[in-house]
Amino acid sequence: MGFLTVLKKTKQKEKEMRLLMLYPLSNWYGEDINEISPTLGFNIKTLEHRGFKLNIWDVGGQKSLRSYWRNYFESTDGLIWVVDSADKRRLEDCARELHELLQEERLAGATLLVFANKQDIEGALTPEDIKNVSEKATKVKLNKQSKFQVLLNEVSN
DSSP states (O other): OOHHHHHHHHSTTTOEEEEEEESOOGGGGTOOGGGOOOOSSEEEEEEEETTEEEEEEEEOOSHHHHTTGGGGOTTOOEEEEEEETTOGGGHHHHHHHHHHHTTOGGGTTOEEEEEEEOTTSTTOOOHHHHHHHHHHHTOSSOOTTOOOOSOOHHHHO
16 A cells, blocks of 8 residues: 555545655656755645645754754654665764654654665665665654655655
């Protein structure tokens, strides 16, 4: 069952979902990948997908911005956590950060998607490596139907 399928089942009547994306991933929106720069602050993008309105909050991941993340948790249906799979040195730090984030009461019940970015770089961690670390971090109050996926093609269609 895909990420959006899980969200749709919980939001059938409302037809509107709020996704919080913690890492720049603007190419989902059809933007030229060469024009993408790190998110400073936040960007909001609304997409229509299969009759659902997806409000995507793209929040910058720099250390200086992390204390502001809590301002975006309210009414979040899905959390997209993007991992730089080419940066092996930061993987444990990334897992620790995710674990702390998921202790937040306002994210209880949100569906989690861990997105492995930069898979095309030689020596990148495998999706299985990232899955193992993310599973250690997510032993908290998450939706039991949460799924790990490398790609979420459905959003870009």
